[in-house]
Amino acid sequence: MNPTANIKDYFDQAVLPETKGKIGSLRKNAQQLYTRLGIPTTKQEEWKYTRINGLFSKTYQLTSDLSKVPVSSGDIDALRLPGNANANELVFVNGLFSLELSKIISKDLIVLPLEEAATDEFSETIAKHLGHSGHYLKDGINALNTAFVQAAAFLHLKKNKVLEHPVYIYHFFDTRNGNTFSQPRSLVHIGENASMQVVETFFTVGTGESFTNQVMEIVVEKDARLEYYKIQNDSSESSQVSTTHIRQLGKSYTHSVSISLNGNIVRNNLNVIFEADHCESHLYGLYCLKGQTHVDNHTVVDNVQPHCFSNELYKGVVDGKATGIFNGKIFVRKDAQKTNAYQSNKNILLSETATVNAKPQLEIFADDVKCSHGCTVGSLDEEALFYLRSRGLSLDQARSLLLQAFAMDILENIHLESIRSHVSSLISQRLEINEHDRIRDDIE
Amino acid sequence: MLTIKNLHAGIETKKILKGIDLEIKAGEVHAIMGPNGSGKSTLASVLAGRENYEITEGSVTYFGKDLLEMSPEDRAREGVFLAFQYPVEIPGLSTTNFIKTSVNEIRKYRGEEPLDAVGFLRLMKEKMALVNIDQSLLSRPLNEGFSGGEKKRNEIFQMAMLQPKLAIMDETDSGLDIDAIRIVANSVNKLRNKDNAVLLVTHYQRLLDYIIPDFVHVMYNGRIVKSGSKELALELEEKGYDFIKHEVSLPEEA
Numbered sequence A: 001m002n003p004t005a006n007i008k009d010y011f012d013q014a015v016l017p018e019t020k021g022k023i024g025s026l027r028k029n030a031q032q033l034y035t036r037l038g039i040p041t042t043k044q045e046e047w048k049y050t051r052i053n054g055l056f057s058k059t060y061q062l063t064s065d066l067s068k069v070p071v072s073s074g075d076i077d078a079l080r081l082p083g084n085a086n087a088n089e090l091v092f093v094n095g096l097f098s099l100e101l102s103k104i105i106s107k108d109l110i111v112l113p114l115e116e117a118a119t120d121e122f123s124e125t126i127a128k129h130l131g132h133s134g135h136y137l138k139d140g141i142n143a144l145n146t147a148f149v150q151a152a153a154f155l156h157l158k159k160n161k162v163l164e165h166p167v168y169i170y171h172f173f174d175t176r177n178g179n180t181f182s183q184p185r186s187l188v189h190i191g192e193n194a195s196m197q198v199v200e201t202f203f204t205v206g207t208g209e210s211f212t213n214q215v216m217e218i219v220v221e222k223d224a225r226l227e228y229y230k231i232q233n234d235s236s237e238s239s240q241v242s243t244t245h246i247r248q249l250g251k252s253y254t255h256s257v258s259i260s261l262n263g264n265i266v267r268n269n270l271n272v273i274f275e276a277d278h279c280e281s282h283l284y285g286l287y288c289l290k291g292q293t294h295v296d297n298h299t300v301v302d303n304v305q306p307h308c309f310s311n312e313l314y315k316g317v318v319d320g321k322a323t324g325i326f327n328g329k330i331f332v333r334k335d336a337q338k339t340n341a342y343q344s345n346k347n348i349l350l351s352e353t354a355t356v357n358a359k360p361q362l363e364i365f366a367d368d369v370k371c372s373h374g375c376t377v378g379s380l381d382e383e384a385l386f387y388l389r390s391r392g393l394s395l396d397q398a399r400s401l402l403l404q405a406f407a408m409d410i411l412e413n414i415h416l417e418s419i420r421s422h423v424s425s426l427i428s429q430r431l432e433i434n435e436h437d438r439i440r441d442d443i444e
Numbered sequence B: 001m002l003t004i005k006n007l008h009a010g011i012e013t014k015k016i017l018k019g020i021d022l023e024i025k026a027g028e029v030h031a032i033m034g035p036n037g038s039g040k041s042t043l044a045s046v047l048a049g050r051e052n053y054e055i056t057e058g059s060v061t062y063f064g065k066d067l068l069e070m071s072p073e074d075r076a077r078e079g080v081f082l083a084f085q086y087p088v089e090i091p092g093l094s095t096t097n098f099i100k101t102s103v104n105e106i107r108k109y110r111g112e113e114p115l116d117a118v119g120f121l122r123l124m125k126e127k128m129a130l131v132n133i134d135q136s137l138l139s140r141p142l143n144e145g146f147s148g149g150e151k152k153r154n155e156i157f158q159m160a161m162l163q164p165k166l167a168i169m170d171e172t173d174s175g176l177d178i179d180a181i182r183i184v185a186n187s188v189n190k191l192r193n194k195d196n197a198v199l200l201v202t203h204y205q206r207l208l209d210y211i212i213p214d215f216v217h218v219m220y221n222g223r224i225v226k227s228g229s230k231e232l233a234l235e236l237e238e239k240g241y242d243f244i245k246h247e248v249s250l251p252e253e254a
């Protein structure tokens, strides 16, 4: 471990170790970019509402050697997600991928350290896709991850295979010996006509602060399918910039659900790039925030080719002094005729001190397209509260039911049942809903 | 059961109810008729406890208790039920789940054991048959995308499930065709007994062909200006509301 006085100073002066080949040149370019751009500030449009430079003036530990982190399989057991017995499990500790702590049960899924995969049959795939997110996220924070990429993971699902076991990805941040700064990196390649489900979540262990700058790049080849679930319910001392960058090829299909509950400063970038025709993507998000939690969801759907379909629904319940930000971009390029792109963002504010900023951005350069967007910010519907109370429900119960009902159309898009019920109970805890008032399906 | 005395209520500076007096006894059916905007829904809402109305004068006693002091939920638990003129749509909340919560909250208040899934299903089956509602409607989210008639049917179903002592029905007949009206009326008639009472707000007298009221009251401009037997409804139907406006000379906006 490498305690440093100030993480920004450290990166500004860091000397990159020599890495050969594609990864090496990618890192070198990224470091130059980082040096040029620095940490994004609120003066930049994309970072207007989310201030992260304060996080960079703190002291963190940097882990470069996994063997020096005392995280054991036993530590992880306590935190595994439900359904894990039937899942492939990938473990990152302080940003470094640990093959040793991971468990791969599907033979059609190849999981390798990225450096190792790059020297092998996957070198071309990696050369083609690694770092693609940098074309969309032209900022110092994305460059920082790429510049210092180490112990990254590479996943490949063989073509024509339907992965029967989902992939659970756990990110552990061990702060038992002080604050940690982590930069997990992964590249996922889903072969033609293959299909997989990915669930990703984050745990800070210990009472220190964790700060994570994560980049995950996913390639969904022709006719392939991806379901991706991100669950953020880490400690209030955890901050992260979490990027998921998805490239879709012909007729591929993706479905993502991002759940943000607890954390300090959380910035999510979700990019979906339709690089071929007839792609489809569904993007769902739910943030239930209170305390001082700040969650910023930036999404991009880029229609490069014609006949693609996207539907996006992000919903937020914001209480206390929390802040929820939604920024949804839809690009329709000149050639992307017959695009169908829909977007909606709905928010409920539960306190006077809660904040929501919502901004849809449509940039359309084709003429034969169907696009719509809408955004609402309001409080709980008084008329609905009265209706429920007039049937004998207390005010608290009525509120609970309305909030759960509000979250329902996101929740029901989690198709993995064990994960859905897990998230449902996390949401209830977050919204302080009594066990007694939880909506259940036991009578249908 | 219910005694309303000199009730005045309004919103902000607007006076809507300007002195309502009404006495309802167990076993009775009262109909309130009147032109649009006369304050019928306001009266119904005030009785159910809608909080955005301000009560400026008068009292409402329900089984000896001050009804106006009670929260909407306590009124429901004490047996007051309002069938809404415009039932609310709540996407994401299954109708069945909602009704189960409602039934069990009311049971809890009365010191009864909550119904388990089996007991609840049994009660539901029985009441579904009574009010002629389809299971498929009840497994959908509450009122979401229901037609006008389906929403009204759902209100009647909830009423059957909750077995109120005082049922207030706000234009449950509006927008329904004659078959649907007959079903609503039938359900209400089956639920009538000597221990409960019904306050029927209606714009038209045709519902009263099927539910025979003991009293008919005509409301106009925030007051009950005429009360009588069921024949009054027929007279209104024949002459229209204008005859009321002419017959009663009212002080304009007090």
Ligand SMILES: Nc1ncnc2c1ncn2[C@@H]1O[C@H](COP(=O)(O)OP(=O)(O)O)[C@@H](O)[C@H]1O
Residues within 6 Å of the ligand: B011, B014, B016, B034, B035, B036, B037, B038, B039, B040, B041, B042, B043, B052
């Ligand atoms: N929430 C409200 N805000 C302002 N005015 C209202 C409100 N509710 C009712 N009113 C007014 O009170 C009067 C009576 O309305 P209502 O009770 O709905 O009459 P009815 O049911 O007899 O048609 C109308 O003039 C109506 O516009």
Ligand SMILES: [Mg+2]
Residues within 6 Å of the ligand: B040, B041, B042, B085, B171
């Ligand atoms: Mg009305």
